Amino acid sequence: MDAKEFSNVELLKEIAELLNEEMEMVPMLQGALRQFLLGTPFQTGWIFFIDEKGRHELIAHENLPASLAANDCRTLQKGGCWCVSKYRNGELKKATNMIECQRIEQAMAANTSVEGITHHATVPLQSGKERFGILNVASPNTVGFEPDELALLESVAFQMGSAIKRIKLTTQAQEIALVEERNRLARDLHDSVNQLLFSVTLTARGGAEMTQHAEVKETFTEIQHLTQEALTEMRALIWQLRPKGLETGLVEGIKGYAEMIGIQLTTHVSGVLQLPYKVEENVFRIVQEGLNNIQKHAAVDAAELYLTATSSSLLVVLRDEGRGFIVPSEKVFPSLGLQSIQDRVDVCGGSVEWVSELGKGTELFVRIPF
Numbered sequence: 001m002d003a004k005e006f007s008n009v010e011l012l013k014e015i016a017e018l019l020n021e022e023m024e025m026v027p028m029l030q031g032a033l034r035q036f037l038l039g040t041p042f043q044t045g046w047i048f049f050i051d052e053k054g055r056h057e058l059i060a061h062e063n064l065p066a067s068l069a070a071n072d073c074r075t076l077q078k079g080g081c082w083c084v085s086k087y088r089n090g091e092l093k094k095a096t097n098m099i100e101c102q103r104i105e106q107a108m109a110a111n112t113s114v115e116g117i118t119h120h121a122t123v124p125l126q127s128g129k130e131r132f133g134i135l136n137v138a139s140p141n142t143v144g145f146e147p148d149e150l151a152l153l154e155s156v157a158f159q160m161g162s163a164i165k166r167i168k169l170t171t172q173a174q175e176i177a178l179v180e181e182r183n184r185l186a187r188d189l190h191d192s193v194n195q196l197l198f199s200v201t202l203t204a205r206g207g208a209e210m211t212q213h214a215e216v217k218e219t220f221t222e223i224q225h226l227t228q229e230a231l232t233e234m235r236a237l238i239w240q241l242r243p244k245g246l247e248t249g250l251v252e253g254i255k256g257y258a259e260m261i262g263i264q265l266t267t268h269v270s271g272v273l274q275l276p277y278k279v280e281e282n283v284f285r286i287v288q289e290g291l292n293n294i295q296k297h298a299a300v301d302a303a304e305l306y307l308t309a310t311s312s313s314l315l316v317v318l319r320d321e322g323r324g325f326i327v328p329s330e331k332v333f334p335s336l337g338l339q340s341i342q343d344r345v346d347v348c349g350g351s352v353e354w355v356s357e358l359g360k361g362t363e364l365f366v367r368i369p370f
Helices: 003-021 025-038 066-077 082-088 102-109 147-210 214-241 250-260 277-298 336-348
Strands: 044-050 056-062 096-098 120-127 130-138 264-270 302-309 313-320 351-356 362-369
Touching: 003 025, 003 147, 025 044, 025 056, 025 130, 025 147, 044 066, 044 082, 056 066, 056 130, 066 102, 082 096, 082 120, 082 130, 120 147, 130 147, 147 214, 250 264, 250 277, 250 302, 277 302, 277 313, 277 336, 277 362, 336 351, 336 362
Parallel strands: 264 302
Antiparallel strands: 044 056, 044 130, 096 120, 120 130, 302 313, 313 362, 351 362
């Protein structure tokens, strides 16, 4: 083994250790990319994740020329390019020299410095038959890389692909464990606290019927009323932990929750609702919080829900004809419910808007990409 081969083996060992130690996706890929660039002739690099619909997302980058890093890496974030197209078409099988790069050409056309970067190499990130995206690397004043450099790039991409798969499996296992724990807690609440509150309600009702003393009867009636409210809150909490009906579809889950809290909900669905599980759950939680706000603040017992699905996003409109409220000009919300909706929409990378006027009801508009 010559010195160069030994150096490559050492580099691969260091990168493997880094990939195995890190448990967060972005820091892991960022660190591995940095380590790879430090130990090779490559000087800059970036990683795209590409989903089933061919949409790319910039996940990590290192030592980009100013033109590619400008405006939050807009040149890399937006538009298309040949390497992403080849990946989408299944033509990118191994590490390859890209003769041209549309993104670099765009930067050059804008008369911004690319610091000698005119071409790059690209390699798919995959584990077995499962594909995740691509790794691109480049060096100043370099049109093509040597076979041994591409072989090293391919080895690192293989390591990254395996690490991405590991983290995805770990995340899935954690999500399954979380769902199981929420289900367990929901069962415990239903079997213990929920049943206890129900018993107190019946006891208070019986006490009110048995006594002839007006003050005692009023006390029992008040206990019954408060316990019934607590029971309703408890059932809502159990729904938040384990949405009953969501397993049969988003719309049925939402309608079931509305019925449970006493809201007559009319639904209108356009398009096919084939949503990823996490998107579906977040949309359910958003609408759930919107229904809670209607039930608590709008002074009406009816609402309309519109779900409009396109190939890339879901538009959710929840409308009531209740009291309405003054929408704050800044994102300083008058209730935790509105803040919760905003937080969930932010997690999904979506947008949210409230249209409301005192005495004229409220409309909630949410758009979630997927």
